Amino acid sequence: MFQYIDQHYNAVNYSGRDLRDGELIRCTFERCTFTNGSLEEITTSDCRFIECNFRGATLNGSIHSDSAFVNCSFVEANLFVSKFNNCKMTGSDFSNAQMDGITIFHGDWSYTNLRHTRFVKQDMRGIRFNEADLSEANLEKADLRDCDLTRAILAKAKLQGADLRGANLDGVDFKSFAVKGARMDREQAILFLRSHGAKID
Known part of the structure; x- marks a missing residue:
């Protein structure tokens, strides 16, 4: 030592x-x-x-x-x-x-390359993933509440059972990954619908 x-x-x-x-x-x-x-x-x-x-x-x-x-x-x-x-x-x-x-x-993991990373069931609340590359990452049942995922790349990421409530998803391409089974709040649901062309009153 x-x-x-x-x-x-x-x-x-x-x-x-x-x-x-x-x-x-x-x-x-x-x-x-x-x-x-x-x-x-x-x-x-x-x-x-x-x-x-x-x-x-x-x-x-x-x-x-x-x-x-x-x-x-x-x-x-x-x-x-x-x-x-x-x-x-x-x-x-x-x-x-x-x-x-x-x-x-906690911590700041912005601009990191985390492609294909396995984060199953991980508690990652409040972490900054601003513009991080999480494409094809396995985030099943991960706790992502209050994370900053602004402009993060989530192409083909697995989010079944993940908790995204309170996370910042501004600039995220919702068309590039499946949200089935993920927990989202009202603001995120609106972002998701708008990304698919829905008009929200």
Whole structure:
């Protein structure tokens, strides 16, 4: 186990390194590479990762609180049962990442690539997904109440049993996914009907 506090790293290569069980507090990493690294059960608090590459890294069981991962790549990373508490993930790419059992509490996931991600039965209330790509994501029985899904891409997303009440769905293409079985409030129902050409008095 190791602990780094108030450190700043720029363009450091940690590829393939064993960083398990470490603790990072108020550290900043800019354009650092963690590809195929072992970061199981690592914890971060108030850290900033800017344009870092976590491709193929193992982060299962990791816990992140009030940290930022901006424009980072998590392509093919393992995030099994990881936790993100009030984190800023804007612009990050999660293509083909293993995200089963992930816990997301609040935070900003705007502009992220979450295509094909499995979020079945996840509690994701109040999270910002502004312009996030959730196409073909499995959101069955997910709690999406009060989320900001403004202009999010939900093409072919599975929403059976999902709760969308209170979520901001402005700019969402309702024609690109099925809403059967999803719970919606009155304002969302009006948006849905208007998107299909209905005139609402």
